[in-house]
Amino acid sequence: MRGLFDLTGQVALVTGSTKGIGRGVAEVLCAQGAVVGVSSRTPADCKRAAAELEAEYGPGRAFAVPADVSDLAQLTAMVDRTTALHGRIDILVCNAARLPGMEPFGTVSTDEFMAHYATNVEKTLRLVQMVAPGMAERGRGSIVLVSSRAGIAATPQHLAYSCAKAAMTHLSRNLAAQYAPKGVRINCIAPGLIRSDASEAFLAAPASQAFIADVPLRRGGEAHEAGGVVAFLASPAAGYVTGCVIPVDGGVVDLPVPPGNGSTLFSQAGHLATDKPLT
Numbered sequence: 001m002r003g004l005f006d007l008t009g010q011v012a013l014v015t016g017s018t019k020g021i022g023r024g025v026a027e028v029l030c031a032q033g034a035v036v037g038v039s040s041r042t043p044a045d046c047k048r049a050a051a052e053l054e055a056e057y058g059p060g061r062a063f064a065v066p067a068d069v070s071d072l073a074q075l076t077a078m079v080d081r082t083t084a085l086h087g088r089i090d091i092l093v094c095n096a097a098r099l100p101g102m103e104p105f106g107t108v109s110t111d112e113f114m115a116h117y118a119t120n121v122e123k124t125l126r127l128v129q130m131v132a133p134g135m136a137e138r139g140r141g142s143i144v145l146v147s148s149r150a151g152i153a154a155t156p157q158h159l160a161y162s163c164a165k166a167a168m169t170h171l172s173r174n175l176a177a178q179y180a181p182k183g184v185r186i187n188c189i190a191p192g193l194i195r196s197d198a199s200e201a202f203l204a205a206p207a208s209q210a211f212i213a214d215v216p217l218r219r220g221g222e223a224h225e226a227g228g229v230v231a232f233l234a235s236p237a238a239g240y241v242t243g244c245v246i247p248v249d250g251g252v253v254d255l256p257v258p259p260g261n262g263s264t265l266f267s268q269a270g271h272l273a274t275d276k277p278l279t
Helices: 020-031 043-057 072-086 110-138 156-182 200-204 208-213 223-234
Strands: 011-014 035-038 062-064 091-094 141-146 184-191 245-248
Touching: 011 020, 011 072, 020 035, 020 043, 020 091, 020 141, 020 223, 035 043, 035 072, 043 062, 072 110, 091 110, 091 223, 110 141, 110 156, 110 184, 141 156, 141 223, 156 184, 156 245, 184 223, 200 208, 223 245
Parallel strands: 011 035, 011 091, 035 062, 091 141, 141 184, 184 245
Antiparallel strands: none
């Protein structure tokens, strides 16, 4: 049973990995032995993050492959560069995304709505289509799509983002069904409130306490906690796991509200309230 979580020698490519959840994923994959390709839109940020990972985990353990995931040519160059450097991609983590903006329900423009779909869904599909065939030829590989709690539960203030992430979760299931017979496992995680540059201001605001009070674990998550789930899905320990969508949200989607807050399911997560006693 030794080595179930060992990723030594595996080549991983993580988009959007210079900060936030992506950086947490890159850190954990490196810690488990993988060689990690660090990618974001800004080359300087990629080089800096890769150098920091190498300083922590050793020379040759990380490399910079900048790309704007909304640009198909840059995605192709990113994959080609990774393959040229290391010969293959064993683990692909599709984390980079178009971030949401707050808007009153239904006011989002058509251009903005379609831009979310193009980046979060269509370009994710194209990236997987570039990488998965090589995995299929070798008869193994792991791909993890990073969606969002907003893709599972109603989030009307982020309508475009929520709908795109919902499509992304179902994309993962369709891709998993397509590639499972070829030994390629494809799964999806759906993070909730994770501490990052983007969420730091919200977490520091007094209003965040009302939100956190409805999180069963009573706190926001950390990037390495999302990274740990990705590392599990990429590891031999998850060798019989594919087509799953795993919330990483402190229990918001899947757990009832803890005792003291009433016997209702968490309505902010998009569930219908119920007066059925909790068991």
